[in-house]
Amino acid sequence: MGRNSHSAVILTVSWIETCIGLFIFSLRFLSNWKFVGRFRWDFALAGLTVATETIAQVFLQLSVNAGMGRHLNDLLKSQIVTALHWSWVFQLLAITASMLGKLAILAFLVQIRGRHEKKPWFLIILGFLIGAINTTVLGTILGQCKPMNKLWDDSVEGTCNPGRKVNQNYSFFQASFNTLSDVLLAVYPVHLFWKLQMKLRIKVVLSILMGLGWIAAVCSAVKTYELKALTETTDITYAQSHLLIWASTEAWIVIMVGCIPPIRPLMDKVLQRLGFTSKKKSTPYQYYESSGHAAYGTNKSNLASHSNFQSNAYGGRKKPSEDDNPGWMELGTFGGTNGSEEHIVNGPKGVTIRTDIETRFEDVERHSGPSSGDSSISAKYPIRGRI
Structure with a gap:
C-alpha cells in the first residue's frame, strides 16, 4: 500500500458501514413485509437511498484500488487520474444518498403525524430546502473546472479558478445546512411525541429512537471540517482520505437513523420470543344467544x-x-x-x-x-x- 497509506482504513470503515447499513435496512424490509404489510413512499425513498449509497461504495472501492489514500508521489499518472475520477463519482453519489436519506426520514415523520393533522408546512419547506441545496452542490462540483475532466486530470488544458474556491465555499454552506437539518429532524419528533397522551416511558423511548439524527448531525459537522481537503492539490489522493471516510459515514448513518424506528414491530416480536417482554392477553369475546343473554362469558373484548x-x-x-x-x-x-x-x-x-x-x-x-x-x-x- 505504500508509506502512511490510508487505503486500508478507507475500505475497512466504509465496508463495515455498508454491511451494517444493509443489515438494518433488511430488518426494515422484513418488518414492513411481515408485520406492517405495506410499503409506503418513505420506504421507497429509503430503498433508493440504500441503492445509491451501495453503488457509491463500489466506486469508492475502484478509487482505492487505483491509489486513493496513498501519497501522490507513490502513484503513476494513470493511477492518479483513475483514482480521482472514481473519487468524484463516489462523492456525488454519497451526497445524493445523504439527501435522499433525509427526505426518507421526512416522509416517515409525515406518515406518523397522521392524516387528520394540519398540513406539515415545516416538513415540506425543510424537505424543499434539503433537495434544492444538495442538488445545487452537485452542480458546483461538476462545474468547478473547465473542461470538466480537468477535475480529475490536471494535465488537461483549462482552468479550475475561481470554480474550485466557489465549490469549496458553497460546500461549506451545504454541509453546514445538512448539520442543521439533521438537528431539526432529531428535535422535531420530540416535539411531536411530547404532545401525545401516552406514558412518559413511551415518550422517552420514541423520542430517543427518532432523535438518533443527532449522530448524523455530528458526522455532518466533522465532514464539514474535512472539506478543507477540497483545495489541496499537492497531495490530493492522500489529503482526501478523511473526507471520503466521513462522506461514507454520514450517508450510512442517515440510512441507519431512518431505518431504526420503523423496525420497532420486529424488535417487539424478537423480544417476545426471547422472553424479555410478555404478549398482551386478549379478552374473550362475549357470545350471546338470540335472547340476548350471555352464553359463554360476560367479559367485553377490546x-x-x-x-x-x-x-x-x-x-x-x-x-x-x-x-x-x-x-x-x-x-x-x-x-x-x-x-x-x-x-x-x-x-x-x-x-x-x-x-x-x-x-x-x-x-x-x-x-x-x-x-x-x-x-x-x-x-x-x-x-x-x-x-
Missing part, C-alpha cells in the same frame, strides 16, 4: 387488545383501510388505561382514538328441520374520543 386485531394493525391478511387509519401503524399501538390500546398519533383536533369492539353471535330459533345458514353475526364498533 378490538385493539385482541390478537386478531394486533395482526391486522401490523398488516395481516385483512388490513384496515388506509383512509380509516388514524395514524401510521409501523410504530404500533400502546396499552391504554382500561385495557384497550391507543394509537400514538392523535386524531382530529388532538383527540386520542380508542377503538372497542363488542361481538355478538345470535342464533336463530332452532327448528326441527335443517338450519344451515340460519345464524348471523353482528358487531358494534364504538369509537370513543378522549380529549
